[in-house]
Amino acid sequence: MNQTRKILPVQLAIGLGVVAISTVLALGAYRFPEEMGFVILGAHVYPYALAVFLGVVGLLLCYQAVTGGFRELADHEDESAKALPGGKLGAAWVTAGLVGVAVLINLIGFVLAAGLLFVCSARGFGSRRPVRDLAIGIALTLPIYWLFNAGLGVSLPPLINAWI
Amino acid sequence: MDILSSLAIGFAAALTPINLMWGFIGCLLGTAIGVLPGIGPALTVALLLPITAKVDPTGALIMFAGIYYGAQFGGSTTSILLNTPGESSSMVTALEGNLMARNGRAGPALATAAIGSFVAGTIATVLLTLFAPIVATLALKFGPAEYFAILVLSFTTVSAVLGASMLRGFASLGIGLTIGLIGLDSTSGIARYTLGVPELVDGIEVVLVAVGLFAVGEALYSLLYQKEEASGRHRLTSLWMTRADWKRSIPAWLRGTLIGFPFGSIPAGGAEIPTFLSYSAERKLSKFPKEFAGSKGEGAIEGVAGPEAANNASATGSLVPLLTLGIPTSATAAILLAAFQNYNLQPGPMLFQTSGDLVWTLVASLYIGNVILLVLNLPLVGLWVKLLQIPRPYLNAGILVFATIGVYGMRHSSFDLLLMLAIGWGGVLMRRFDFPVAPVIVGMLLGPMAEKQLRNALSISEGDWMIFLTQPIAASFLALTLLVLIVPHLLHARGIKLHEDD
Numbered sequence: 001m002n003q004t005r006k007i008l009p010v011q012l013a014i015g016l017g018v019v020a021i022s023t024v025l026a027l028g029a030y031r032f033p034e035e036m037g038f039v040i041l042g043a044h045v046y047p048y049a050l051a052v053f054l055g056v057v058g059l060l061l062c063y064q065a066v067t068g069g070f071r072e073l074a075d076h077e078d079e080s081a082k083a084l085p086g087g088k089l090g091a092a093w094v095t096a097g098l099v100g101v102a103v104l105i106n107l108i109g110f111v112l113a114a115g116l117l118f119v120c121s122a123r124g125f126g127s128r129r130p131v132r133d134l135a136i137g138i139a140l141t142l143p144i145y146w147l148f149n150a151g152l153g154v155s156l157p158p159l160i161n162a163w164i
Numbered sequence: 165m166d167i168l169s170s171l172a173i174g175f176a177a178a179l180t181p182i183n184l185m186w187g188f189i190g191c192l193l194g195t196a197i198g199v200l201p202g203i204g205p206a207l208t209v210a211l212l213l214p215i216t217a218k219v220d221p222t223g224a225l226i227m228f229a230g231i232y233y234g235a236q237f238g239g240s241t242t243s244i245l246l247n248t249p250g251e252s253s254s255m256v257t258a259l260e261g262n263l264m265a266r267n268g269r270a271g272p273a274l275a276t277a278a279i280g281s282f283v284a285g286t287i288a289t290v291l292l293t294l295f296a297p298i299v300a301t302l303a304l305k306f307g308p309a310e311y312f313a314i315l316v317l318s319f320t321t322v323s324a325v326l327g328a329s330m331l332r333g334f335a336s337l338g339i340g341l342t343i344g345l346i347g348l349d350s351t352s353g354i355a356r357y358t359l360g361v362p363e364l365v366d367g368i369e370v371v372l373v374a375v376g377l378f379a380v381g382e383a384l385y386s387l388l389y390q391k392e393e394a395s396g397r398h399r400l401t402s403l404w405m406t407r408a409d410w411k412r413s414i415p416a417w418l419r420g421t422l423i424g425f426p427f428g429s430i431p432a433g434g435a436e437i438p439t440f441l442s443y444s445a446e447r448k449l450s451k452f453p454k455e456f457a458g459s460k461g462e463g464a465i466e467g468v469a470g471p472e473a474a475n476n477a478s479a480t481g482s483l484v485p486l487l488t489l490g491i492p493t494s495a496t497a498a499i500l501l502a503a504f505q506n507y508n509l510q511p512g513p514m515l516f517q518t519s520g521d522l523v524w525t526l527v528a529s530l531y532i533g534n535v536i537l538l539v540l541n542l543p544l545v546g547l548w549v550k551l552l553q554i555p556r557p558y559l560n561a562g563i564l565v566f567a568t569i570g571v572y573g574m575r576h577s578s579f580d581l582l583l584m585l586a587i588g589w590g591g592v593l594m595r596r597f598d599f600p601v602a603p604v605i606v607g608m609l610l611g612p613m614a615e616k617q618l619r620n621a622l623s624i625s626e627g628d629w630m631i632f633l634t635q636p637i638a639a640s641f642l643a644l645t646l647l648v649l650i651v652p653h654l655l656h657a658r659g660i661k662l663h664e665d666d
Contacts, residue, residue: 014597018335021342028357035352040627043352046615047345054338060331072329073598083388090387091592094564095585098380101568102581114565121561124387133561140562144569148214 011065018058025051093124114141171293174524178532183226186219187529190227191536194234199242199548202386203563205235206495206605207378209503210371211570216506222522226529228503229483230537232496233285233530236476237537240277241548244270244468245400255436256443256471260456264463271401276413276465277472278541279405284421284473285534288480291425293527296516299488303513308620309631313641315614318491320645321430323603324652332599340607343368350612351619363579370502370609372571374495376584377601379567381591383560388592400546413469416446420473427474428481428493442474443467480530487511487523491610495602498609 029044029051064070097120105113118137119130127133177183197203209228216224239254244261257277264273306314319341323333346357347367358364405413420442427438446466447456455461485491490512492498504511509519516523541548571584594601625631632638 011597014593018338021339025342025345025357032354032356035354039352041619041622043349043354043356046618047356050338050341050345053334054342057331057335057338061335064331070329070332070597084391087388091384094380094383094387095589097564098568098581098585098588102578102585105572105578105581114568117568118561118565121383121564122557125557125560127555127557127561133557136558137561137565141565144566148569148573 006068007066008069011070012062015058015061015063015065018054018061020058022051022054022058025054090124090126093120097121097124111138111141111145167293167297170520170524171528173521174526174528175531177222177521177525178226178528183223183525183529184532186223186227187230187533188536190230191234191533191540192230193227194231195238195537195540195548196234196551197231198235198238198240199551200554200559201242202382202560204378204496205232206374206499207563207567208235209496209499210374210378211566213371213499213503213506214570214573216503221504221507221509222525224507225500225503225522225526226533228500229526229530230533232479232500233476233533234537234540235496236479237278237281237541238548240281240468240472241274241541241545242552244273244277245549246552254439254472254475256439257468260443260463260467260471262463263457263461264465264468267462268401269463269465270399271403272405272409272465273463273468274400274545275403275405275542276409276469278538278545280413280417280420280469280473281476282534282538283417284424284477285480285537286531287418287421288425288428288477289527289530289534292480292484292530295429296484296488296523296527299484300513300516303488306513306637307635308617308624309635309638310641312614312617312621313632313638313645314489314491315610315617317641317645317648318485318493318610319603319607319614320648322493322606323600324648329598330649330652332597333603336594336599336601337603337607340604341611343373343604344608344611350616361579363577368583368608369574369580370499370605371574372580372584373587373608374499374605375567375571376587377591377594377604378495379563380584380588381595383564384588384592385595386560389596400549403542403545409465412450412452412465416442416466416469417473419445419449420470421477423470424474424477425481428478429484430493438474438478439471442470446470483530487515487526488513490515490613492606495605498602498605501609 025047029047032042032044035042061070097117100120101113101117104116115134115137118140119133122133122137123130178187193208194205197205197208208231212228212231219227236254240257240261243254243258244265247258247262261273261277264270319337323337324330342357344367346364348355348365355365420438423442423445424438427441446464446469447453447458450456450464450466452461452464452466453459455464456467457463479494482493482497485493486497486500488511490501490510492501501511509515509522567584568581571580574580591601593599594604621631622629632642
């Protein structure tokens with residue numbers, strides 16, 4: 001644990017984020033439409049209570065962040081622990097793959113989109129053979145596609161869109 | 165109908181070929197994901213929830229229970245041979261069992277873990293058979309005030325007892341409760357906190373949050389912060405346990421079971437505490453304290469037998485509050501609750517009356533599942549270890565593809581996929597700063613229930629808040645809540661810590 005009285009920006013941001021959620025809850029509850037008829041406990045009471053709870057928790061987190069950091073963190077979760085070299089790039093590949101699937105799945109069909117995700121994630125985790133990865137990805141996705149569509153009746157978007 | 169005849173009917177139903185098949189698939193999948201790093205039972209059941217649309221409730225729930233159980237069995241294999249605990253509850257096994265493996269005793273460690281899990285699982289199922297109906301009968305007397313008080317107690321225990329910091333536990337709980345608020349309010353019909361996004365009116369699915377946190381979050385976290393350990397795998401040795409091994413294991417199994425079951429069945433959250441308790445108990449009671457990891461020994465078999473029994477017994481124990489009160493005490497139990505709800509079944513005291521046959525078939529399947537798992541695990545352990553040869557990129561890419569299918573398959577929404585990714589990054593932050601994840605899942609599932617019970621209780625009392633203090637059962641639950649909040653502080657002030665990991 002860090003004993004110096006240094007402000008830890010990421011931890012402070014987390015605390016402020018919790019306070020922000022609490023504010024959104026309170027503002028939202030304030031703006032709920034009027035309820036009709038006889039109401040003992042309206043739709044806004046519980047959110048207000050939750051807002052107060054989260055507000056207090058958030059402020060306490062902020063307090064800890066500026067007085068030496070969150071308490072009882074395991075060593076490796078200390079602020080000084082940096083991301084692994086290459087970790088950020090890997091995470092970026094995985095993120096890109098997931099965004100890609102979200103954007104493309106309705107355009108290029110399920111199998112190709114999932115195959116693409118497989119390639120990107122494998123790349124993120126250190127694979128350097130995209131063509132082989134794509135083949136494995138599609139070989140994995142096809143049976144799942146049939147299983148879900150035919151076996152479970154969960155309809156997935158077309159295998160490959162017709163216009164391709 | 166008495167318990168035995170109900171159970172007999174349950175066995176008859178569970179032993180039909182089709183239900184046996186579901187149980188077998190569940191145990192198989194459970195063991196596999198228990199062995200594999202990066203994928204746990206909560207995630208697996210969440211991804212398989214779509215099958216509730218096609219498979220009948222009995223078959224699906226038998227399979228899910230098999231996964232829950234099997235993961236505990238499989239987890240010990242990885243811990244012992246690779247020193248990579250799949251879940252926090254198998255951390256002690258990793259410590260002591262891996263030490264045994266390093267000293268050429270991998271076989272007996274695996275055997276005592278598997279047989280201990282079997283013994284504990286079976287005894288715990290007997291306890292479940294005996295106690296669940298009693299709890300259900302008691303719970304029939306509960307009204308909204310009592311339910312609200314129990315929910316408050318569960319919220320407190322799940323967030324305050326688990327993890328290093330009560331404050332961070334409460335932050336996780338608050339975020340879970342907030343997620344639970346999003347969508348239509350069932351009492352007033354008002355859409356809350358949808359921020360004008362039409363996709364949010366129906367609320368956020370628990371599957372989406374679970375998959376975001378457990379699959380996407382874990383994958384990103386392991387890329388960013390987890391060093392790939394080049395720990396050599398230990399070779400399997402003969403599984404044969406010597407007479408002395410048996411003599412030392414049997415009492416440890418029994419003690420582990422007795423510690424694990426009650427901790428699983430009260431809403432104290434998870435299998436961590438009982439496994440640590442069992443470990444320190446074994447260390448204190450052992451005639452060979454020098455063999456334990458703490459004394460730089462060669463690994464003591466009690467230190468594997470006790471905790472492994474405790475974590476299995478607590479998994480079974482957690483089915484008591486789930487089935488009788490509808491209250492999950494772990495992330496996996498929370499997803500199981502979602503599975504029940506998909507079938508319009510509400511676990512709780514009424515479940516034993518309205519769907520008695522289903523409950524008893526499920527209980528019978530637990531007995532059978534334990535046998536299947538013992539058979540699957542001990543002789544086939546070499547086969548399971550082969551699973552670890554899947555290269556890391558393919559394993560993780562495969563998990564992510566499954567995650568995407570599970571989330572997208574729910575309602576074909578690209579928005580859901582982006583939300584899953586966002587929650588995944590949130591999960592990275594939580595892991596990084598040691599915020600527990602289970603309170604998020606439990607909070608989002610039980611939050612709406614708590615609000616509804618609160619409103620009902622106040623409607624009955626005509627707005628009088630004193631109802632929570634004048635009703636004896638509700639008042640005692642709230643008093644217990646206070647104790648849960650205060651006792652750790654008192655212990656801490658006196659220099660006692662709940663889990664010593666010296």
